[in-house]
Amino acid sequence: MESEKTDQAVLIGSWYASYTNRVKVALKIKGIPYEYIEEDTTNKSELLLRHNPVHKKVPVLVHNGRPVAESLVILEYIDEQWSRRPRLLPEDPYHRAKVRFWANFYDEKIKAGSYSIMKSRGKDRDKAVDDYMELLKVFVEGIQRDFPSKSPFHEGESLGLLGIVVGANAGNYEAFNEAFGLELGPHNSPAFFSWVDALKDHPVMKETLPPHHKLVAKLKKSLPVS
Numbered sequence: 334m335e336s337e338k339t340d341q342a343v344l345i346g347s348w349y350a351s352y353t354n355r356v357k358v359a360l361k362i363k364g365i366p367y368e369y370i371e372e373d374t375t376n377k378s379e380l381l382l383r384h385n386p387v388h389k390k391v392p393v394l395v396h397n398g399r400p401v402a403e404s405l406v407i408l409e410y411i412d413e414q415w416s417r418r419p420r421l422l423p424e425d426p427y428h429r430a431k432v433r434f435w436a437n438f439y440d441e442k443i444k445a446g447s448y449s450i451m452k453s454r455g456k457d458r459d460k461a462v463d464d465y466m467e468l469l470k471v472f473v474e475g476i477q478r479d480f481p482s483k484s485p486f487h488e489g490e491s492l493g494l495l496g497i498v499v500g501a502n503a504g505n506y507e508a509f510n511e512a513f514g515l516e517l518g519p520h521n522s523p524a525f526f527s528w529v530d531a532l533k534d535h536p537v538m539k540e541t542l543p544p545h546h547k548l549v550a551k552l553k554k555s556l557p558v559s
């Protein structure tokens with residue numbers, strides 16, 4: 334259903350959060366005008382708490398006054414609500430299921446793995462990096478197995494849901510390396526980082542990813558105290 338003349342989309346988010354940036358990319362890909370409200374997650378607003386009382390997290394998309402929370406849910410909502418625009422999910426139900434599966438794997442395992450790296454030091458850090466590489470291997474092999482002939486990161490000419498999820502997060506890997514003294518890159522997983530390098534060069538992704546130095550400074554603040 335599209336009633337664009339009366340549509341009002343408001344995104345509550347945080348500039349550094351890839352969860353927020355994936356929603357920004359989806360709205361831009363779909364060409365949906367939106368108002369953006371920056372949230373300070375260290376001092377949560379009444380607006381955020383009212384619209385996401387369960388998780389109290391960004392992002393929240395408020396569409397015509399009605400809130401939708403959880404970024405993957407929001408991406409699917411955007412795709413269904415503005416269905417005539419470039420699709421974010423494939424037409425084929427099996428491929429849709431596989432895209433959802435790998436997007437969930439990315440959030441539950443790979444993003445969680447990067448938090449483990451951020452929180453650890455010394456030998457624990459080395460172990461966290463090894464575990465992270467193992468997860469990337471599982472991801473790469475799974476994608477290659479499930480999508481042997483077609484990239485799951487694009488839908489036609491546009492970025493698809495999985496491309497948005499991976500690009501908005503791993504597209505920051507150079508800032509992650511600089512902030513945490515790491516050297517993650519193509520030598521670890523040529524396939525994964527070649528996908529990421531292509532995704533972060535997409536014009537919409539490029540204009541949406543946070544500025545490198547600003548993100549490095551923000552990430553450094555999350556370093557554990559030794």
Ligand SMILES: N[C@@H](CCC(=O)N[C@@H](CS)C(=O)NCC(=O)O)C(=O)O
Nearest residue numbers: 350352374389390391392403404405
């Ligand atoms: N599963 C959620 C995760 C969102 C999330 O973790 N948001 C962070 C920003 S990086 C947040 O709001 N953190 C504030 C907090 O945890 O209190 C989603 O996909 O939207």
